[in-house]
Amino acid sequence: MMWRQEGKRKRTENAVRIGELSRRTGVTVPTIKYYVREGLLPPGELTSPNQASYGDPHERRLRLIRALLEVGGLSLAAIGEVLAAVDDRERPVHDMLGEVADRLVAEHAGEPDAETVLARERVARLIAERGWDADPDSPAGAALTAALAALARVGHGAFIEVLDAYARAAEEVARADLEFTARRVDREDLVETVAVGTVLGDAMFAALRRLAQTDASSRTFSTE
Amino acid sequence: MMWRQEGKRKRTENAVRIGELSRRTGVTVPTIKYYVREGLLPPGELTSPNQASYGDPHERRLRLIRALLEVGGLSLAAIGEVLAAVDDRERPVHDMLGEVADRLVAEHAGEPDAETVLARERVARLIAERGWDADPDSPAGAALTAALAALARVGHGAFIEVLDAYARAAEEVARADLEFTARRVDREDLVETVAVGTVLGDAMFAALRRLAQTDASSRTFSTE
DNA sequence: CATCATAGATAGTGGCGCTATCAGATAGCG
DNA sequence: CGCTATCTGATAGCGCCACTATCTATGATG
Numbered sequence: 001m002m003w004r005q006e007g008k009r010k011r012t013e014n015a016v017r018i019g020e021l022s023r024r025t026g027v028t029v030p031t032i033k034y035y036v037r038e039g040l041l042p043p044g045e046l047t048s049p050n051q052a053s054y055g056d057p058h059e060r061r062l063r064l065i066r067a068l069l070e071v072g073g074l075s076l077a078a079i080g081e082v083l084a085a086v087d088d089r090e091r092p093v094h095d096m097l098g099e100v101a102d103r104l105v106a107e108h109a110g111e112p113d114a115e116t117v118l119a120r121e122r123v124a125r126l127i128a129e130r131g132w133d134a135d136p137d138s139p140a141g142a143a144l145t146a147a148l149a150a151l152a153r154v155g156h157g158a159f160i161e162v163l164d165a166y167a168r169a170a171e172e173v174a175r176a177d178l179e180f181t182a183r184r185v186d187r188e189d190l191v192e193t194v195a196v197g198t199v200l201g202d203a204m205f206a207a208l209r210r211l212a213q214t215d216a217s218s219r220t221f222s223t224e
Numbered sequence: 225m226m227w228r229q230e231g232k233r234k235r236t237e238n239a240v241r242i243g244e245l246s247r248r249t250g251v252t253v254p255t256i257k258y259y260v261r262e263g264l265l266p267p268g269e270l271t272s273p274n275q276a277s278y279g280d281p282h283e284r285r286l287r288l289i290r291a292l293l294e295v296g297g298l299s300l301a302a303i304g305e306v307l308a309a310v311d312d313r314e315r316p317v318h319d320m321l322g323e324v325a326d327r328l329v330a331e332h333a334g335e336p337d338a339e340t341v342l343a344r345e346r347v348a349r350l351i352a353e354r355g356w357d358a359d360p361d362s363p364a365g366a367a368l369t370a371a372l373a374a375l376a377r378v379g380h381g382a383f384i385e386v387l388d389a390y391a392r393a394a395e396e397v398a399r400a401d402l403e404f405t406a407r408r409v410d411r412e413d414l415v416e417t418v419a420v421g422t423v424l425g426d427a428m429f430a431a432l433r434r435l436a437q438t439d440a441s442s443r444t445f446s447t448e
Numbered sequence: 449c450a451t452c453a454t455a456g457a458t459a460g461t462g463g464c465g466c467t468a469t470c471a472g473a474t475a476g477c478g
Numbered sequence: 479c480g481c482t483a484t485c486t487g488a489t490a491g492c493g494c495c496a497c498t499a500t501c502t503a504t505g506a507t508g
Contacts, residue, residue, distance in 0.1 A: 017484080019484065019485080029485090030466075030467055031465085033486085034465080034466060037488095044486095046486090048474065048475095050485055051474060051484090064378045066374075067375075067378050070374070071370055077464090092445065093445050094442060094444075097437065097438070101434045104430070127435065130439075132436065132438070132439040133438070133439045133442045133443065138438070140434035140435045140438065141431070141435060143427065143434070147424050147427040150290075150291040150424060151291075153291065154288045159425075161404055162397075162404050162425075163428070166397055166428055166432050167432050169394070169397045169400075169429070170393070172393040173386075173389065173393045174436035174437045174440045176389035176393075177437060177440070178440045178441065196375065196380045197380070200375055200380075201383075201386075202433070204390055205394060206328070206426050206430075207365070208368060210325045211351065211356060211358045211368065212395045214321070214325070214357070214362070215354075215356040215357045215358050215398070216399060216401070217318050217322075218357045220318075221316065221318040241506095242453085243453065253454090254498055255496085257455085262496095268455095272504085272505060273503090274454050275505065275506075276454080276455070299495080300495080
C-alpha cells in the first residue's frame with residue numbers, strides 16, 4: 001500500500017503519539033495499530049526505531065474510518081476500498097463516485113430466478129422512463145433488482161406501487177447532493193465529500209424516513 | 225416461544241417435508257433447522273416422531289427471513305424481534321411500526337460529546353420546523369443525531385446543508401408508504417407489509433438514490 | 449428389505465473486528 | 479543517571495455470528 005507523501009510539509013502541525021491520538025478519537029491503541037496493519041490508516045512517521053508521531057491527517061482518517069464503520073455500517077474491507085478510491089487522485093470524480101457506490105451494495109450472484117428476471121425488466125423500464133443515464137446491470141441497478149425481486153418473493157410485490165414516488169424522491173436527494181458538491185471548489189475535499197455524503201447520506205435519509213413515517217403514522221393510526 | 229395456532233385449518237394445503245422446503249427456497253436443510261432452533265421459524269408439524277410437514281406459512285416465513293437478512297441486512301437477532309412484533313396481533317399498528325423501526329438502527333450509547341449535543345439540537349429544530357409528531361430522542365432521532373454528529377466529526381459538517389432537501393424527500397417517501405398501507409384493508413397482511421416496506425424500502429431507496437446520483441453525476445462531470 | 453430422508457442433538461467452522469500479551473526500546477522527569 | 483510510563487512491532491487469542499458437519503435413532507419409500 002502506497003501512502004501519499006506529504007512532501008515538504010514539515011510544520012509538525014499537531015504531531016502526537018499514539019496514546020494521545022487514541023485519547024482524542026476514543027479509539028483504543030490496539031485498534032489503531034490494527035487499522036495500520038490492515039492498511040486503513042497510514043503508519044505514524046517514525047522519529048526513532050520505536051517512536052512514531054501522528055498528525056492531523058491521521059486523526060481525520062481515523063475519524064472517517066469510525067464514521068463509515070459505526071454510522072455507515074460498512075465492513076473494514078469495504079472501507080479499505082472506499083479509502084483507496086478516495087486516495088486515488090488520478091481517478092475522475094464520476095468514476096470515484098461509482099466506485100464508492102459499488103462498495104455499498106452486497107454482491108448477489110447466482111442464477112437469476114423468475115422474480116429477478118421480472119424485477120430487472122421493471123428496473124430497466126424505470127430507468128428508461130425517467131431518462132436516467134444509468135445501467136440496470138450496474139451494482140446499484142442490481143441492488144434495486146434484488147430488492148424488487150425479494151418483495152415479490154415474500155408476497156409483497158404490490159409494494160412496487162411506491163416505486164415511482166421513491167424514484168422522484170431519490171432524484172430530489174441526488175439533486176441536493178450534486179448541488180452541494182458543485183459548491184465544493186476544492187477537488188481534494190470534493191472526493192472525500194462525495195464518499196462521506198454517499199455513505200452517511202444513506203444513514204441520514206433512513207433516519208429521516210423513519211421520523212417522517214412516525215409522524216405520518218401517528219396522524220393516520222393515532223392511538224389505535 | 226408461542227407459535228400462532230392454525231386452528232382447524234386441516235386443508236394440508238401444500239404440506240411438504242423439509243427437503244422440499246429447502247429445494248423451494250434455496251435454503252439448506254441444516255440452516256432451516258437452525259432457524260427453527262433459534263425461534264425464527266415455527267417447527268414443522270410432526271406426523272410421526274421423526275417426520276414433520278411444513279406448509280405455506282413456513283415457506284412464506286422462510287422467504288421473509290432471507291429477504292430481511294440478505295436484502296435488508298438485518299441480523300438474525302433483529303429479525304427475531306421484528307417477527308415477534310409482526311406476530312403480536314394485540315399490538316396497535318402504529319406501535320408495531322415503531323418497534324420495527326427501532327430494530328433497524330444500531331444503539332449508540334455513551335456520553336454525548338460536543339458534536340452530538342449540537343446535532344441533537346439541529347434534529348430537534350428540524351422536527352419542530354416541519355411540525356413532525358416525532359421525538360428527537362427516539363431511536364430514529366438518535367440515529368439522525370449520530371449521523372449529523374459523525375459528519376461534523378469527519379470535517380464534513382457542511383453537508384448538513386442538504387438536510388432540508390432530504391427531509392422533504394423523506395416526507396414524500398413516507399407519504400407514499402402510508403398511502404400504500406392505507407389501501408391494504410387486511411390488517412393481518414398490513415402489519416407484515418409495514419415491516420417489509422420499512423426494511424426493504426430502505427434498500428430500494430438507497431439503490432434508487434445511487435442510480436439517480438449516477439445520472440446526475442454523469443451529467444455534471446460527464447467524462448472528466 | 450434396502451435405501452434414502454428425517455428429527456433432534458451436539459460440536460465444529462470461518463470470518464470479522466478487535467483485544468491481550470510480550471519483548472525490547474525510548475521518553476521524559478527528578 | 480536511574481526510574482517509570484509509554485511506545486513499536488509481533489503473535490496469539492477472543493467473542494460473536496451465521497451457519498455447517500456429524501451422529502443416532504427412526505421412519506418413509508420403492
